[in-house]
Amino acid sequence: MKLYSTLLLGIVLVYAYVVPYTKVEESFSIQAIHDIQHYGVDLTNYDHFSFPGPVKRSFIPSLVIAILSWFPTQILTPIIAVRLTIGFCSWSSLNYLATYVDQRYGKKTASYFLLLLATQFHLVYYMSRPLANVYALITTNISFALILSHRYYKALAVLVATAVIVRSEVALLLVVATGMLFLSGRILFWKTIRVCLVTFLLALFATVMVDSWFWQEWNWPEGQAFVFNVIAGKSSDWGTSPWYTYFLRIPWLLMHPFAIPLIVLAAKVVPGALMPLLYSLIYVSFYSALKHKEWRFIIYVLPYLTVVAAMGVTWVRNKAQSKSRRVKKLKLFLLSIRLGFIASACMSLGMLFISYQNYPGASALQQLYGLEKTSDNISVHSDVYSCMTGVVKLVEKPTWSFDKTEDPQTLTNTDFFRQFEYVLSEENDLVDLGFTPVAKSKPAQLPIRIPIHLDIVDRFLRAITPRPVYVHCKTNKVDELLSQFQGQPVNSIPELPPYHRIISPGAMVTKDYRPERINIHITENGLIKQITHG
DSSP states (O other): OOHHHHHHHHHHHHHHHHHHHOGGGGHHHHHHHHHHHHHOOOOOOOTGGGGSSSSOOOHHHHHHHHHTTTTHHSSSSSSHHHHHHHHHHHHHHHHHHHHHHHHHOHHHHHHHHHHHHHHHHHHHTTTSOOHHHHHHHHHHHHHHHHHHOOHHHHHHHHHHHHHHHHHHHHHHHHHHHHHHHTTTSSSOHHHHHHHHHHHHHHHHHHHHHHHHHHTTSOHHHHHHHHHIIIISSSGGGOOOOTTTTHHHHHHHOOTTHHHHHHHHHHHHSTTTTTHHHHHHHHHHHTTTTSOOOOOOGGGGGGHHHHHHHHHHHHHHHHHHTTTOOOOHHHHHHHHHHHHHHHHHHHHHHHHHHHHHOOOEEEHHHHHHHHHHHHOOEEEEOHHHHHHHHHHOOOGGGTSSSEEOOOOOOOOHHHHHHTTEEEEEEOOOGGGGGTEEEEOOOOOOSSSSSOSSHHHHHHHHHHOOOOOOEEEETTTTHHHHHHHHHHSBBBGGGSSSSSSEEETTOOOOOOOOOOTTTTEEOOOTSSEEEEEEEO
């Protein structure tokens, strides 16, 4: 079991390291972590006052991660340090759960549970992301472990606190768990009421006190989010899906091609498999009533379903080694299951490659850093799209200044853009604003070279590549250099652009189609005569 646990940890950390960037749904948490670490109790520069989002979120999970990741951020790239910290916390909760799966269902089931997790993609990839759903996943894993170890009231208390502070939909998990435990005679009614009520009041006090200070107004973030998304039905503004969507997605989320057959098999023949399966199905069924659907809203039940699938693998393995009359068929099925692990691992690698392409804003920013490797005090404007796809404070250079103005009227004002040296934008033409495109986010490229040209590969790469983000340089930068250094030696320019060439009198100049290239024309005496682009 330790081997598979270590394997899972390694994969989580590798995913976080390879794709450390964040998208718009993670913006509140990642900005809050940055602000807590850099500004402390001085709320003046906190990002959430400028960009509060449609609903308020609790600062408590971000505060915990900011504290845990503070030391790693001193020795690693901050965004990677934060992602690794979250990933480690998520892995710890699953490893804790695996310990009690071992005690309840056996070491082989626990090992297969960890192996099935390691070869999934979506859950493992999300385990290091700064999302409230991921923070809630950590605590729901702990709650499930407590249920397996017969500590039912503690499990319910964890779910109550999670629903009050982190994600309100966990209240549905609480209702399902409470109902199943009560009907099976494992908990007492009045003691359950007392435990849940006390936990609710303590958690409510904590979130109101902490979050009211951070938001500078009295509020209960998850209470407001529940009213906004469920009571008012505003979540539908982000799109709607049919009621059966989650059930169609679960096989893909579990990834292993035989996951569903194994779950069905375990429910029929393995004692103890029915409880976590029913728990999951009831939760998903009720949550499907909400029209807006994202798979991360049901992320909490994936470990439960994976445990059931692991029970199925163990049963097949044990029967394949017995003297059963169906031993040949079972051995063939066991071989298929083992091949399924390889197939799901390969699919996970493919999904990782696709996910790597989803952050054009961060990619464009890295291109800009390549252009200005030694420069300080650079001013940059980032448009909404680049901010939604990876440009956050934890990847910004502290000596540079970044603007994220969204007002449409301001963004049409040429005078507003004069303060910036670069602009990150999904628009490829900002000439009217005085900027020239000099680079863009990297398009998708296969990690292996195919010796022949295949049209289907080109179509695939185009399909997975999001809209690019362009790096625009102030057009009059050339004019500024010329007016400042004309008639002086080239070495008088303190910081030459990374892409430049010096052209002597009479030299034949060919256009190399790099718009960021600066051509420095010199006289016979080596003095600057003219500076041009391209």
